[in-house]
């Protein structure tokens with residue numbers, strides 16, 4: 001279903017959001033001296049080259065798998081405090097999510113829930129417990145409940161205001177980071193986590209925690225930015241996807257590799273994004289990105305936008321070239337099990 005950026009991030013509310021976010025960033029950067037060095041979050045290699053600097057942070061690119069990532073990065077303790085005290089998320093919870101919930105529900109969360117349902121049916125995922133990690137405003141969990149596939153739906157959301165909203169909606173909420181969950185081993189049939197893994201200090205630990213909770217044959221659905229996608233590749237530091245909260249920029253191959261190494265079989269990777277072309281076009285129209293030296297993109301994104309915009313975006317989405325990526329995987333038997 002087609003939608004525009006304004007429908008999910010309203011133009012009239014974003015300037016105030018930008019101020020809140022800038023304030024969060026200033027608080028985070030005050031602790032920059034405590035940031036620590038990490039190897040590649042996807043493949044573990046320590047061979048990386050400098051890519052660019054943004055918000056005074058250095059982004060490096062792995063020579064082995066081309067994932068790029070913030071390095072050095074905030075420690076898990078600093079990140080926990082950052083999200084607990086974020087002004088930006090309070091603003092999203094109070095103003096932006098309520099204003100766009102209808103559009104987000106219809107255009108993002110309902111199709112997502114239906115995709116999850118189709119997947120669970122085709123893979124024969126049992127109908128016990130579903131967990132969403134990073135439930136946010138709780139809309140996706142509500143849509144999953146509405147489909148009546150799972151007997152139990154759990155919203156994991158560590159940000160206090162968002163967790164409170166999920167509770168008000170009557171959802172079962174756990175307000176801890178997933179690495180601290182204690183649902184037990186083999187307790188869960190499916191896990192979905194949208195736009196979370198790019199925020200995490202250690203995606204590997206996160207996936208290990210997911211693998212531990214899931215039953216053998218259970219499903220894992222992740223979405224995150226694709227570091228090789230159009231808006232990131234074209235705009236670089238000008239892309240809003242490149243922000244301080246996004247520590248990890250995987251690509252289809254590197255995310256698959258990491259997920260496989262964590263005890264899963266990857267069933268599919270797709271890039272169903274709808275906004276890449278519009279995001280680049282907007283930056284050009286706002287004078288924040290210069291397309292004058294790029295006649296091809298100038299033509300597609302500006303001169304002949306009405307004719308070419310939509311088919312161009314579809315081409316990106318269909319060919320793993322959008323910056324919004326989905327991965328679906330199934331938990332395999334642990335080694336040594338028969």
Ligand SMILES: [Zn+2]
Nearest residue numbers: 040043062065
């Ligand atoms: Zn790597």
